[in-house]
Amino acid sequence: MAFRKEEKLSAELAQELLTTTRQVSPFPGVDAGPPKTLFETKQCLHCQGVHSRKCPSVSSIEYYNDGAVKHVTYFPHGSWPEDQVIWLEDVYDALPNEENL
Numbered sequence: 824m825a826f827r828k829e830e831k832l833s834a835e836l837a838q839e840l841l842t843t844t845r846q847v848s849p850f851p852g853v854d855a856g857p858p859k860t861l862f863e864t865k866q867c868l869h870c871q872g873v874h875s876r877k878c879p880s881v882s883s884i885e886y887y888n889d890g891a892v893k894h895v896t897y898f899p900h901g902s903w904p905e906d907q908v909i910w911l912e913d914v915y916d917a918l919p920n921e922e923n924l
């Protein structure tokens with residue numbers, strides 16, 4: 824899925840992003856946790872939005888040899904293209920107006 828702000832988020836996609844699905848247990852006997860919306864499962868750990876490519880807020884990530892994250896550097900607030908990210912409020916804004924249903 825490619826997310827661009829210029830293409831207005833459709834009401835259909837907004838509803839899909841808020842659809843709740845049951846989570847799958849990672850191991851037998853391990854609680855899968857509460858159901859999550861598609862938005863929550865796609866949500867970026869760094870900017871809390873949803874985007875299709877690398878997080879635009881991240882400048883660099885340094886890793887340990889085992890692949891664990893050692894250090895993350897972010898671009899200063901206001902200096903990265905936030906229009907590449909779908910925010911939760913964008914999703915709610917794109918929902919059909921209940922008066923139109």
Ligand SMILES: [Zn+2]
Binds near residue numbers: 867872877879880
């Ligand atoms: Zn992000």
